[in-house]
Amino acid sequence: MTNLSTRFASVGEGVRIAIDAIRANRVRAGLTILGIAVGVFVVVAMSAAVHGINESVARDFAATGPSTFFVSRYPISFENCDGSDGTCKWLRNPPVRASEIAALHRLTTLEAVGSQLNWSASVKYRERELSSAPLEGYSAEWTTIAAPEVFPGRAFTPAEARTGARVAVITTLMKDRLFDDLDPIGKTITMNGVPFEVIGVYKDNSSFLSGGDRPKAVIPVQALTRYLGARASNMALAIKPREGVARDQAVDDVTASLRGQRGTRPTEESTFAIITQDKLMETYDKVFGMFSLVMIALSAVGLIVGGVGVVAIMMISVTERTREIGVRKALGATRATILWQFLVEAATLTGIGGAIGLFVGWLAALGIRSFTPIQASIPPLAVVAALGASCITGILFGLLPASRASRLDPIDALRYE
Secondary structure (H helix, E strand, O other), X not given: OHHHHHHHHHHHHHHHHHHHHHHHOHHHHHHHHHHHHHHHHHHHHHXXXXXXXXXXXXXXXXXXXOXXXXXXXXXXXXXXXXXXXXXXXXXXXXXXXXXXXXXXXOOOOEEEEEEEEEEEEEEEEOOEEEEEEEEEEEOOOHHHHOOOEEEEEOOOOHHHHHHOOOEEEEEHHHHHHHHOOOXXXXXXXXXXXXXXXXXXXXXXXXXXXXXXXXXXXXEEHHHHHHHOOOOXXXXXXXXXXXXXXXXXXXXXXXXXXXXXXXXXXXXXXXXXXXXXHHHHHHHHHHHHHHHHHHHHHHHXXXXXXHHHHHHHXXXXXXXXXXXXXXXXXXXXXXXXXXXXXXXXXXXXXXXXXXXXXXXXXXXXXXXXXXXXOXXXXXXXXXXXXHHHHHHHHHXXXXXXXXXXXXXXXXXXXXXXX
């Protein structure tokens, strides 16, 4: 018990001496703290952003269901090419045709085959206008696959979707921008000058992948192509297997149907892309894996800069306090006691930098939440890792000056001027 209380007293003394050293050498200490704070700030801010993005992606996948997959004209690719040199053959893939969609509807393993097309237009109600609002065109299967929360009002019916009726379901944010407190149901808005009747309002499950919460409208895909000039060649499909049907079986059925419709030979590659949620997650992991590497590199640079500062300031501290060390050794202080004191000082110095970096990182996370669609939040592990890394940096880089101080000969130290 006595040894434990002595050790705590030693820690308290080391912290006090470290704070006195910071006051006496504000510039050197400030630069050291700044380096550590930058490294910790990068770790905390990036962790908060990535954590928010991960939760957003998880919500996106949960909203569509784990077995839902997509058929696209083009695969997910990061290739930079125009097809002129024979690469990127997928650029010549034909669009999805109505006859192919009809064939997919006849498959017994599928519950829903929904068409989807993105566009944008100027949306106006009286004197209020949104110059370039996102539009999404869907077939009648929208409510089966995406399950939007429409209230007040309703979603468009299969008949309205099939005939391309000029009806629109708008997001709550578009309702607020165009109508304020007015009831939008039954009102007429114009999209690029074409009138559409508002039949419903829905809460958009916005996320990082979907671009965040924006004033958006959903209309029948037939109306989007017929009245607003959207190109049907860019249409994609969202497909939901029937309950009890494995996703891979549904993928095989869709692949066989489309290849048969297109007359693709067994030795030829498919002229369409099947995108499962596994592939989306794999692509997501690749992209944010690079962000993680950048985060680690930047934080490492900050910690190294701070660590070099720790070595410099602690070396100066050892030199300035040589006589003090000699007196303490003459009075019975052991080598381990001196070593412990200087390590505590170094850890205190970097711990202060870590606390400052953590606080600034928390402010950055609040800013990200407020001004971007990313719901950034700091995971507890990031807090532990940031503070732990700062203290460990202080201990590792403080070992050299602490070891030097502990090895001083008390007689030589007492004679030091």
